[in-house]
Amino acid sequence: MSTPLNLAAGTPSSAVSPVSAIGPIVGLENLRKTYQMGGTTVTALSGLSLEIQAGEYVAIMGPSGCGKSTLLNLLGCLDRPSGGRYFLGGQDVSGLDDDALSAIRGARLGFVFQSYNLIQQLSVVENIEVPLFYQNCPEEQARQIATDLARRVGLETRLDHKPFELSGGQQQRVAIARALANDPLVILADEATGNLDSASGREILGIFDDLRRQGKTLIMVTHDVEVGERARRIIRLRDGELESDTCH
Amino acid sequence: MLAIGEGASFKAQEIIKTLGSQNILLRSQKPGEEEKVTNRRDNYVLEYGLKNEDLKRIRNTIPGVETALPARVVRDYVWNITVRVDVDVVGTLPEYPIVRNHPIAMGRFFNQADLDAAESVCVLGKEMAQKLFPLDEPLGRDVRIGDNYYRVIGVMELRTTGSFSEGNLEDAGSASRDRMFIPLETARHRYGEVLFRRRAGSSELERVALHEITVKVVNPQDVIPVADAIKDVLEKNHKKKDYAVVVPLELLKKAEETKKIFNLVLGSIAAISLLVGGIGIMNIMLANVTERTREIGIRRALGARRQDITTQFVIEAVILSASGGLLGVLLGVLIPFAVSHFAGMRTIITPGSPILAFTISGLIGVVFGLYPALRAATMDPVEALRHE
Ligand SMILES: Nc1ncnc2c1ncn2[C@@H]1O[C@H](COP(=O)(O)OP(=O)(O)O)[C@@H](O)[C@H]1O
Ligand SMILES: [Mg+2]
Numbered sequence: 101m102s103t104p105l106n107l108a109a110g111t112p113s114s115a116v117s118p119v120s121a122i123g124p125i126v127g128l129e130n131l132r133k134t135y136q137m138g139g140t141t142v143t144a145l146s147g148l149s150l151e152i153q154a155g156e157y158v159a160i161m162g163p164s165g166c167g168k169s170t171l172l173n174l175l176g177c178l179d180r181p182s183g184g185r186y187f188l189g190g191q192d193v194s195g196l197d198d199d200a201l202s203a204i205r206g207a208r209l210g211f212v213f214q215s216y217n218l219i220q221q222l223s224v225v226e227n228i229e230v231p232l233f234y235q236n237c238p239e240e241q242a243r244q245i246a247t248d249l250a251r252r253v254g255l256e257t258r259l260d261h262k263p264f265e266l267s268g269g270q271q272q273r274v275a276i277a278r279a280l281a282n283d284p285l286v287i288l289a290d291e292a293t294g295n296l297d298s299a300s301g302r303e304i305l306g307i308f309d310d311l312r313r314q315g316k317t318l319i320m321v322t323h324d325v326e327v328g329e330r331a332r333r334i335i336r337l338r339d340g341e342l343e344s345d346t347c348h
Numbered sequence: 349m350l351a352i353g354e355g356a357s358f359k360a361q362e363i364i365k366t367l368g369s370q371n372i373l374l375r376s377q378k379p380g381e382e383e384k385v386t387n388r389r390d391n392y393v394l395e396y397g398l399k400n401e402d403l404k405r406i407r408n409t410i411p412g413v414e415t416a417l418p419a420r421v422v423r424d425y426v427w428n429i430t431v432r433v434d435v436d437v438v439g440t441l442p443e444y445p446i447v448r449n450h451p452i453a454m455g456r457f458f459n460q461a462d463l464d465a466a467e468s469v470c471v472l473g474k475e476m477a478q479k480l481f482p483l484d485e486p487l488g489r490d491v492r493i494g495d496n497y498y499r500v501i502g503v504m505e506l507r508t509t510g511s512f513s514e515g516n517l518e519d520a521g522s523a524s525r526d527r528m529f530i531p532l533e534t535a536r537h538r539y540g541e542v543l544f545r546r547r548a549g550s551s552e553l554e555r556v557a558l559h560e561i562t563v564k565v566v567n568p569q570d571v572i573p574v575a576d577a578i579k580d581v582l583e584k585n586h587k588k589k590d591y592a593v594v595v596p597l598e599l600l601k602k603a604e605e606t607k608k609i610f611n612l613v614l615g616s617i618a619a620i621s622l623l624v625g626g627i628g629i630m631n632i633m634l635a636n637v638t639e640r641t642r643e644i645g646i647r648r649a650l651g652a653r654r655q656d657i658t659t660q661f662v663i664e665a666v667i668l669s670a671s672g673g674l675l676g677v678l679l680g681v682l683i684p685f686a687v688s689h690f691a692g693m694r695t696i697i698t699p700g701s702p703i704l705a706f707t708i709s710g711l712i713g714v715v716f717g718l719y720p721a722l723r724a725a726t727m728d729p730v731e732a733l734r735h736e
Contacts, residue, residue: 178649178729199653206651217646217733234651282651 115200116207120190124151125285125317126175131194132183133170133340144170146340147184152286152319157312159331160321166337168321169290175319176209176288177201189285206234210279212320214291216271218263224250224274225259231282249277253307269300276307287311289320293327305330358696361600368449370568372575372595374398374561378554379588396590397556402582406563410577412570413563417447420535421559426528427492428480435476436525437493439535445504447564455487455502458531462501466533470498473526474506496538498530571597622708625672626716633665633720644724645732654725661724665717666710673709677702 119125133145144167152158160168173179174186177193180201186194193204210231211217218227228246237245250256253273263271272292279287289308293301305327308318312332322328336343376397398418406416419440425432444450445457458469470491477486477500490497504527530538541555565574575595582591637644644657680702684695 173730176649178733199655202648202651202653205649211649213733217642217649219643219646230647231650234647234653234656278650 115196115203117189117191119285123190124187125154125156125189126150126152126319127187128184129187130184131171131174131181131186133167133174133179134182144340145174145181148337148340148342149184150335150342150345152317154285154317155312155315156333157308157318157331158320158333158335159328160319160335160337161323161325161328162337162343164323167340168323168337170340171337172288172290172319172321175286176211177204202234206231207282208285210282210284210287212272212275212279212287212289212292214294216263216268216275216295218271218274218278220263223260223262224255224266227263227274228278228281231278235282245281246277249280250274252280253277267300268296269303272296272300272304273307276304280311286317286319289318291322292320293322293324301327358694361603368447368564369597369600370565370571371447372563372565372571372578372593374402374563374578374582375592375594376556376559377590377592379590393553393555395555396588398558398561398591399585400557402585403558403561405581405585406561406578410574410581412566412574412577414566415443415447415562415564417441417443417562417564418532418558419444419560419562420532420539420556421527422535422539423525424493426476426480428489431480433476433479434525435473435528437535438527438529439532439539440529441532444529444562447562450507451505453503453505455500457502457529463531463533466531466537468496468498468534469501469531471502471504471529472500473504473528475526476528477503494538504529571595622712625669625709626712629665629669629672629713630716630720632668633661633717634723636664637661637720637724640724641727641732641735644727645729645735648727648729649733657725658718658721661721662714662717665721666713669713669717670706670710673706673712676709677705680705 128148128150131145131148132143135142135144148171160171162168170179174181177188177196178201180196181194184194185192188204188208191204193201196204219230222230225243225246228249229242232242232245247256247259250259253276255270255273255277258266258270263274266274272295292308293304296304308320309330312318318331320327320331328334333345333347335345378394378396400418403416403418406413417440419438422437422439424435424437426435426437438444442457442459442463445452452471453474455471457471458467461467462469472480472486472491480486480491481489486500486503489500491500492498541557563574563578565571572595575593575598579593582593647657647660681697684697687693688695
């Protein structure tokens, strides 16, 4: 089943270029990130280069402090690199301003967080609609898309429930539905199963497998070897540098 | 609050309507310091007030005066067989209805011939006519004051000014007595110059030539200079301040000034309360923004621009302050209502002021909500997502 999303009604921001059909969906060239801590400079990523093709399922692994979250923030356009270049769908996004990055996030990226990050005062269906709201999607269309996605993650009976009325696994499924709402180029997941019991975790990983089969590009950060094994490709970081990049 | 100020100037406008902006009213009044002396002495005749000479001087020496209308005003009972009404008996000239702009409802006012012959005719006020003759036509009937009978030849129109008494301008709250009119000459014959008054156990005699003089000015612009000239003339010829000069136009100006000061004070109070309220809203919104840092991060990650976040929080601040404003408007309508009802003060709610109040409270939301909203919008998305 292919995503029945058509956001033609929403006006795509001029900051978002059309996706190039050739080349990788993510391309990093010597990407660097440093943090200024008082007088000292902390290097979180020191010149990372890699490519990720459309439809790949990638796990980013490594010990704590190696730069996984930093990399994911850069990939998610939540932060800007200190050096190097980042191509997303063929477009160089490393030099864009805040508004342009917001537009890219809204149109091209989907996030799944460790702690679900649902908006507590909104219902399930309203949470899924949030990205569509910022894409100026008409109300009825947004409701239609959100309802369809809720059905896909098995929550069609919980549309009007608030997040605190749901289990962790259910909340994470809402978060996945929300990440799919804008039909993103890449889905970024940061320890998506970290807060879940093993049964719920397997459920979420099952949904990720489905998404990969549908051709979605998935990048997830994890320190759990078992979770990492589910991905086709494992990128290992150490001290802000690429340690290994293996496919199996 | 503004309603009270509006009411005050409305009262002055009513006085103007009754007396006419072209008129100046002179009234006799008992000089203050004399009162204590006369209270204990029965046979002393207190002489004070406006004289016939004053009338002549005003008529002859002050330019710009069109007419000066004298009147003797005596409080008395008027009877129709067994029905009694407490009235002011006004002895005056035939010009009274024109000068005082008080039209006649039926019959006629007395004329020069009635005056010259000192006829026993009278014109009743509308209210007393209804009290004295509840069932039949008053015209042609006789009413009695003391031992004298007067033929009713006319009835005046009702004065539209409910709370305002002509005889007692400063004290507009006192019950106004209806006026009954008789020719000035008739009044002189019947009442003489000396009036007997009984008050609080002791009686007193007083001699007042004229109780009031209504001066009509040729040019409305000249009211104030003419009034000043009259004040000068009276001051020269009266040892004591046994008269009062009422200039409706001055009253209006005073009322307007009072209103201005009132509005200024109220305006400052309002400004301070708005400031305090605004800071309150700012505090609430700052706390709100801090509490919802995570939500802000989520929305930013899902594509919200800074501007979207700003808009969201400004709208929330406006909703907060506007609902406060709505409550304020409700109180602002109810309180003047209560003030009129219980304090008897006149209040007017101009349709603009609730709208203004509501608009201002909305604007307060924008102004004081902007800073917290900008704080929310400029948060770093990564930091915001990590919050808590
Ligand atoms: N905001 C920040 N300010 C300063 N240093 C930071 C900041 N974020 C991360 N770092 C540093 O960058 C390095 C990589 O951090 P991070 O990407 O969070 O690692 P991981 O997610 O793999 O545990 C660490 O040394 C960390 O201390
Ligand atoms: Mg981390």
